[in-house]
Amino acid sequence: xxxxxxxxxxxxxxxxxxxxxxxxxVSEIAPGNIARNILGAxxxxxxxxxxxxxxxxxxxLLTRYVxxxxxxxxxxxxxxxxxxxxxxxxxxFPEWWAVDQDGTLVRWKADGTDLIALRRRPDGTVQEVADNxxxxxxxxxxxxxxxxNQANRAAKWVQAKPAPASCAxxxxxxxxxxxxxxxxxxxxxxxxxxxxxxxxxxxxxxGTWTTREIDLSSLSGRELASVQLAVDYDAPATEFPVxxxxxxxxxxxxxxxxxxxxxxxxxxxxxxxTAVGKRGETTGAMVDALAxxxxxxxxxxxxxxGRLLAEQPAVRYSLFDKLAVTxxxxxxxxxxxxxxxxxxxxxxxxxxxxxxxFVATAGGPVEFIPLSRGFLRGDPGESLKTGRPVIESLVRxxxxxxxxxxxxxxxIMPLALLLGLIAGxxxxxxxxxxxxxxxLMTTATPQFATGVFLILVFASWLKxxxxxxxxxxxxxxxQNPQMLVLPVLTLTLIELxxxxxxxxxSMVEVMRQPYIRTAFLKGLPYWRIIFKHALRNAxxxxxxxxMLHVNWLIGGIVVVEAIFGFPGLxxxxxxxxxxxxxxxxxxxxxxxxxxxxxxxxxxxxxxxxLNPRIRYS
Amino acid sequence: xxxxxxxxxxxxxxxxxxxxxKGAVAPLLRNRIAMVGLTLVLFWVxxxxxxxLLTRYGxxxxxxxxxxxxxxxxxxxxxxxxxxxxxSRIAYxxxxxxxxxPLSVLCSLIIGxxxxxxxxxxxxxxxxxxxxIVDIIMAFPTVLLYLIIIAAAGASxxxxxxxxxxxxxxxxxxxxxxxxxxIRTREYVAAARLRGESAWYIMFVEILPxxxxxxxxxxxxxxGYAVFSIGTLGFLGLGLPPPSPDWGSMVNVARRYIWTNPWxxxxxxxxxxxxxxxxxxxADGLQEELGRYE
Numbered sequence: 003x004x005x006x007x008x009x010x011x012x013x014x015x016x017x018x019x020x021x022x023x024x025x026x027x028v029s030e031i032a033p034g035n036i037a038r039n040i041l042g043a044x045x046x047x048x049x050x051x052x053x054x055x056x057x058x059x060x061x062x063l064l065t066r067y068v069x070x071x072x073x074x075x076x077x078x079x080x081x082x083x084x085x086x087x088x089x090x091x092x093x094x095f096p097e098w099w100a101v102d103q104d105g106t107l108v109r110w111k112a113d114g115t116d117l118i119a120l121r122r123r124p125d126g127t128v129q130e131v132a133d134n135x136x137x138x139x140x141x142x143x144x145x146x147x148x149x150x151n152q153a154n155r156a157a158k159w160v161q162a163k164p165a166p167a168s169c170a171x172x173x174x175x176x177x178x179x180x181x182x183x184x185x186x187x188x189x190x191x192x193x194x195x196x197x198x199x200x201x202x203x204x205x206x207x208x209g210t211w212t213t214r215e216i217d218l219s220s221l222s223g224r225e226l227a228s229v230q231l232a233v234d235y236d237a238p239a240t241e242f243p244v245x246x247x248x249x250x251x252x253x254x255x256x257x258x259x260x261x262x263x264x265x266x267x268x269x270x271x272x273x274x275x276t277a278v279g280k281r282g283e284t285t286g287a288m289v290d291a292l293a294x295x296x297x298x299x300x301x302x303x304x305x306x307x308g309r310l311l312a313e314q315p316a317v318r319y320s321l322f323d324k325l326a327v328t329x330x331x332x333x334x335x336x337x338x339x340x341x342x343x344x345x346x347x348x349x350x351x352x353x354x355x356x357x358x359x360f361v362a363t364a365g366g367p368v369e370f371i372p373l374s375r376g377f378l379r380g381d382p383g384e385s386l387k388t389g390r391p392v393i394e395s396l397v398r399x400x401x402x403x404x405x406x407x408x409x410x411x412x413x414i415m416p417l418a419l420l421l422g423l424i425a426g427x428x429x430x431x432x433x434x435x436x437x438x439x440x441x442l443m444t445t446a447t448p449q450f451a452t453g454v455f456l457i458l459v460f461a462s463w464l465k466x467x468x469x470x471x472x473x474x475x476x477x478x479x480x481q482n483p484q485m486l487v488l489p490v491l492t493l494t495l496i497e498l499x500x501x502x503x504x505x506x507x508s509m510v511e512v513m514r515q516p517y518i519r520t521a522f523l524k525g526l527p528y529w530r531i532i533f534k535h536a537l538r539n540a541x542x543x544x545x546x547x548x549m550l551h552v553n554w555l556i557g558g559i560v561v562v563e564a565i566f567g568f569p570g571l572x573x574x575x576x577x578x579x580x581x582x583x584x585x586x587x588x589x590x591x592x593x594x595x596x597x598x599x600x601x602x603x604x605x606x607x608x609x610x611x612l613n614p615r616i617r618y619s
Numbered sequence: 620x621x622x623x624x625x626x627x628x629x630x631x632x633x634x635x636x637x638x639x640x641k642g643a644v645a646p647l648l649r650n651r652i653a654m655v656g657l658t659l660v661l662f663w664v665x666x667x668x669x670x671x672l673l674t675r676y677g678x679x680x681x682x683x684x685x686x687x688x689x690x691x692x693x694x695x696x697x698x699x700x701x702x703x704x705x706x707s708r709i710a711y712x713x714x715x716x717x718x719x720x721p722l723s724v725l726c727s728l729i730i731g732x733x734x735x736x737x738x739x740x741x742x743x744x745x746x747x748x749x750x751x752i753v754d755i756i757m758a759f760p761t762v763l764l765y766l767i768i769i770a771a772a773g774a775s776x777x778x779x780x781x782x783x784x785x786x787x788x789x790x791x792x793x794x795x796x797x798x799x800x801x802i803r804t805r806e807y808v809a810a811a812r813l814r815g816e817s818a819w820y821i822m823f824v825e826i827l828p829x830x831x832x833x834x835x836x837x838x839x840x841x842x843g844y845a846v847f848s849i850g851t852l853g854f855l856g857l858g859l860p861p862p863s864p865d866w867g868s869m870v871n872v873a874r875r876y877i878w879t880n881p882w883x884x885x886x887x888x889x890x891x892x893x894x895x896x897x898x899x900x901x902a903d904g905l906q907e908e909l910g911r912y913e
Binding site: 565 | 751754755756757758759760761762763766767768769770771843847850851854855856857867870871874877878881884885888889891892895896898899900903
């Protein structure tokens with residue numbers, strides 16, 4: 003018996019390993035639109051690539067699988083050369099830090115050509131210290147450093163190299179009114195910035211405007227250019243807040259031969275800046291038109307075109323096709339243009355934590371390893387949706403689902419076995435036919451249809467019970483038991499029929515056995531035959547079949563949780579699958595398969611234990 | 620000429636194909652449960668084929684002024700939240716289900732039977748390998764398998780068929796393997812081997828036809844389950860993308876308006892339940908008759 007169990011356990015471990023490979027492959031095979039899902043449709047290919055790199059999706063599949071299974075912290079520790087530690091911040095989010103020789107927690111960030119160490123004091127505050135000794139040099143002379151960044155990833159920074167650049171802007175309206183000109187050459191820094199302004203009294207001329215060109219021909223590497231148009235508005239002595247909105251229609255990068263290298267159509271909805279000012283203040287709005295160069299050596303022209311829109315209480319509201327801004331007497335509008343270019347061989351797009359979008363930084367990390375402990379060490383990764391570790395929601399969801407399943411199981415089993423035995427004892431009679439047909443119908447009706455029927459009857463028509471479950475807190479399930487009635491009833495109806503039919507056929511078979519006939523011929527009382535001779539043998543088959551049927555029950559739970567909004571494992575996986583929250587899908591799927599496989603193992607062991615023919619062979 | 624002579628000899632030696640079919644179907648026609656099931660299924664098959672004749676509106680036609688109405692003379696089953704005729708949507712929705720369900724079972728049958736025959740006939744490491752793969756896929760709860768496949772591949776009719784095939788093939792493989800293990804010990808298989816027939820010939824011409832009884836019953840049950848799955852996938856928003864008239868997604872959308880218009884939820888649910896119950900009753904009757912025959 004012990005040998006049998008050990009062998010089955012080993013087989014189960016092998017199966018689970020194969021399952022984990024399968025789950026991983028299927029859910030990571032097409033992660034291409036994760037970025038689009040989270041960042042929206044306007045994300046540029048460059049931003050998408052950078053985002054995927056930060057999530058570690060540019061690493062080889064095998065490396066990712068190993069990281070997911072047994073964690074990536076040990077690998078990062080080797081690269082950084084310091085032990086890593088996971089702590090929790092005051093909001094309960096996990097944070098990864100490296101541990102210094104004197105026990106201080108350290109993380110890093112890059113600022114220009116400097117690497118800055120963020121040293122955490124015991125009271126939680128952080129001290130910034132330049133840490134340029136960490137730069138190493140590789141064979142090709144590039145200076146790099148490994149460390150932990152502020153987004154819980156091991157990151158490889160490459161020191162930025164200064165490059166000279168020039169930037170010129172000529173911004174004018176369709177009527178050839180020059181809005182501003184700027185020209186700048188910068189040989190030292192990582193970013194050049196220029197701005198030129200023009201002041202103009204009175205109204206803004208209608209029509210579209212175009213910036214002529216920004217010459218970025220001398221930039222090297224992958225760089226980023228931006229043009230900003232600012233409209234300042236001197237608010238008169240009114241009490242109203244002022245709001246100016248500027249839209250940019252189109253951003254285009256043109257090569258030296260006039261062919262378009264990159265074009266962004268924004269349809270007037272794209273880059274949009276608003277600002278709200280108060281009385282007496284100067285207010286303005288800025289628009290950034292961002293684009294990234296494709297190749298380094300080619301001269302290119304950067305074009306931005308757009309329309310102006312001003313909307314504010316003091317100025318008459320106008321739609322952006324018919325731009326006619328009138329402003330009160332004495333007020334002045336100012337226009338300014340900026341030109342800036344971020345120059346570095348590596349531009350890194352980081353998603354700002356405040357949700358305000360991408361922030362581009364020069365000299366940012368070029369390689370990322372998301373830090374986790376791995377599934378086997380109880381950390382299946384971080385949810386893309388919530389930013390929290392998957393394990394937390396997984397444990398909560400599993401508890402809720404087990405609670406639901408346990409109640410349903412406790413109702414289904416006695417009821418189904420009893421009804422099945424009754425049907426089996428009355429084989430061929432009306433009661434048997436009725437129970438069998440009803441059982442078939444409840445089993446064959448899809449779970450969602452059963453759930454919907456029950457909602458119609460009990461919630462919509464009779465108005466006895468709530469039609470959905472709403473759980474404001476973790477313990478609400480235990481406080482509002484009436485919310486559980488319909489989910490449990492749905493599960494019961496789905497499972498009842500199946501177990502009933504199995505029990506019935508098992509009972510029918512047993513009742514046909516010669517030893518039952520012998521018992522009848524001996525003149526034993528009917529109930530004694532049923533209880534002493536038939537029952538035990540008749541229940542043997544259903545018990546194992548039911549356990550093997552647990553996959554079906556789990557499927558039912560997924561659907562039932564989706565119908566009623568019950569916060570369980572099924573709903574977690576379902577919502578994660580719709581959102582493409584890969585870590586949550588993988589973690590949830592593994593737990594669910596582990597549950598199914600271990601139940602089947604238990605069924606096998608129970609069957610062996612219950613069946614003397616196997617036990618003694 | 621030789622081939623022709625063989626055919627004539629064969630047809631005189633055994634009853635004609637038609638007679639054999641009649642002999643197989645006759646007990647089934649007497650089975651009341653099977654007949655009830657068959658009637659339900661045939662009803663939906665007829666509706667699917669004759670949908671354009673049986674409906675007055677298009678399935679995607681949004682009629683003004685009749686949003687979320689109950690049954691009436693103009694709209695037999697009422698209208699949905701966009702003013703589309705529910706009967707039209709259900710009738711046209713039956714077409715996709717009537718096509719997709721058997722198609723996906725056929726796909727899993729082809730893959731499953733091939734794997735099962737290979738495992739059962741060859742035995743040894745082929746058997747071990749196939750059965751391990753089967754075990755691994757069968758360790759997944761079916762709905763979970765659908766969720767991760769569709770989440771990775773996207774919702775489309777082709778992917779629905781793929782998901783159901785992947786989930787269904789291992790079960791068929793296991794069944795066919797068991798049958799093949801038994802049948803390969805028969806004399807006629809040994810005779811074929813002595814004749815020098817190839818392994819593929821023995822698997823598909825000698826073993827498979829002789830294992831057809833249980834496979835047919837299983838396939839009939841599986842078509843019911845495929846309908847069930849397609850409905851569930853539609854309900855979970857993983858089936859055919861809107862606005863196609865898919866029964867499951869009809870229930871899902873109408874669920875949001877359940878307090879104002881319960882009919883829009885009721886009809887597609889009833890449609891799918893009746894079709895699945897019909898297929899199950901038919902398969903049950905089939906099993907009973909085949910069991911009696913054997």
